[in-house]
Amino acid sequence: MKLKKLLSSILSTNAAFVILLLLQIGFLLFAVMRLGERFVEVYFLLIVLDIILLVYITNKNEPISYRMAWIVTISVFPLFGGVSYLFLKLSQQFPKSLDMRNQLQSKELLVQETDVMEELSAACPDSMNLARYVAEYGLYPVYRNTLTEYFPLGEMQFEKLVAELEKAQRFIFLEFFIITEGYMFDTVSELLIRKAKEGVDVRLMYDGIGTGMLNSVKPFRRLQENGVKCKVFNPFRPMISSVQNNRDHRKVVVIDGHTAFNGGTNLADEYINRRERFGHWKDTAIMVRGQAVWNYTVMFLQLWGKNDSDEIRRFAPLLTQDIVSEEYDGFIQPFSDSPLDEEPVGKNVYIELISNARDYVCITTPYLIIDEELSNAIVFAAKKGVDVRIVTPHIPDKWYVHMIAWNNYARLAAKGVKIYEYTPGFIHAKTCVADGIVAVVGTINFDYRSFYLHFECGAVLYDCSVIGDIVSDFEKTVSVSQLITREECEKRSVFKKIVGAILNIFAPLL
Known part of the structure; x- marks a missing residue:
């Protein structure tokens, strides 16, 4: 063994x-x-x-x-x-065709409806500038006719995902950073094979390094032999190249253009606690139903390589009849972030939420490796009297990342930011909520790699009732987490402080 x-x-x-x-x-x-x-x-x-x-x-x-x-x-x-x-x-870089900002058809495919922006301005005037920024520089519009459901655990999301995949009739698009063999992957594989035989267009895309060198061939051969189209994004190549840093960190499932899943959960058993790694694994995700799913459909096809606008329009959303208009509440804006441009959309969205908060900010992240700009935004919010609370893992998956996080704990705790570690184990959730009005759920960590090197995605929620579920879950998470005080940070050994400080210097290169 x-x-x-x-x-x-x-x-x-x-x-x-x-x-x-x-x-x-x-x-x-x-x-x-x-x-x-x-x-x-x-x-x-x-x-x-x-x-x-x-x-x-x-x-x-x-x-x-x-x-x-x-x-x-x-x-x-x-x-x-x-x-x-x-x-x-x-060294060789990605083709520019993967950069959505360089694709003229993107504006044709993703059109912002003026009346939706006007309704958002009336309902959430303080969020209007953020929505306009994401639409202009992230290229993804905001929608009104959309329902959202929040999952506080990966196993809850997985149960719903399987049920929704069973209903697929036209197409299934899946995109993950990590896929490993086990109960979760086996369950999805059997379902995908059955759907492909029924004539459903099934496509699975996974990252070449996140999924691993050995896992990138063997588990997917059977899928391909049974009609599932599989694609490795940026395959691992044994050479020193900056392109190896640009990973597909997104986790997206799109079903028939009307239902989508997005969050931190990959296709591996630890994400649903059927395999224990680093204690109890807590992840979060949302299910989106309605017009906003179109954003997820486009972002998947853009990265898959189908850059022809007519080809993408074949997968235009089909809104199901069971979604009643009276159930719609709030606004949602799914977006993606690319390392190929000079616009860190994910980071700027976080900064905007933190800077505009008046009462409180709730953040969950597995990694707290922040630069001076984001650190200053968090500290300034706390200095203004905003209740800033951040939950990170107590049992880390990478020791050096945990050392860097503690280096940041010291400064933040000294300025009034409340830092908690999730005592039961590892928290992989990536959420940020401001004042119970605006929230972000997605794949974007609070670290350099997510902000500048990875392909990422998430959804901004404006005035949605589901934000209340996210806040409630955050409170439950805090109740089983340990508050890291300023005194604890000061009591750390000199050795750990020095190692953390040195690692922090090289954090962008790790």
Whole structure:
């Protein structure tokens, strides 16, 4: 059993990537050592290159934390820091066709109805600017005729998901970051195969690194043989390349254009607590029914590669008759965020909610790796008297991320922000609620990778009754969580404080 676990670790994508990275660095070292007498000349040229790059990076329009990480890296490792930065920047990038902002047909497919914006302005005047921003820079409109249901646990979402998949008649689109074999995947697989045989257009897209090198072939062969179209997004390639950082972190299911699921839950048994990892696993998600599902349909097809507007229109929403108009309440705006543009939509949405809050802000996130801009927004809200509460995991999935989080706890707690750790285990939920009026549920973590490197998605909810369910769930979560005080942060060992501070510098590169 131990040998099997060891082999699994060695063959995992992350381990393979590190090994290959070290081999390439070793090759560079060997090449430099072979230069012999010319080593001094090459070293001098590398130092000149580093100085030029430091000036370039300092003046580049990128996040301060990212620039600082590279400045420190190049300064500490002058021999290879600059070369590594240059190599990563010059490595092959994604085709621009994946960037929705460069696609003219996006505006034709996603049209904002003026009367909906006017109704939103009347109902939630303080949220109007946020909705306009997401529509303009995220390219996704806000809708009125939509119902939402909130799931406080992954197992509750999964039960509903299976029931809705059974009803599919036209198409099923599934997109996940992580898929592993087990009860959850087996249940969905059998259902998808049966639906494909019934003539339903079934498509499954998964990330090449998130799902793993070994899992990217074997579990999906049977699906493909039985009519399910499977696609690996950005397959793992053994090379040093910045493109390997751009992962599809989204979790979306679209059914027949009228029902969609979105949240933090992947297709793996730990997400529904049938397999224990890091204690009790808490995740959240929403089900969306109605016109807003069109946003999810378009964002899936854009990443799938169907960029033809006529092709996408074939999957236009079919609103079911069982949704009664009187049941509609509030507004919803599903959106996606791409690393291919210079617009961190997800981060800006969070900042707007935090900055505009008057009474309280409730945040759940598995990772709290925030830059100066977001940290200042959270602290300023607390200084204004806003009750800012953040729940993070007590049992982390990555020790170094937890160390960085504690580094941020200290500053936030000192300024009046209430930090809680989910005592039963690991909280993977990504939610943010402001004043019970506006909320975000989706896949976007409070970290650099989600804000700048991953393909992400979520939904902004305005004045929806389901926001009350999210707040109630947050209160229940806090009741079983441990408050991290300022005194606890100060009592941490000097070693942990130093390690956390150092890791925080390089957080954007982790």
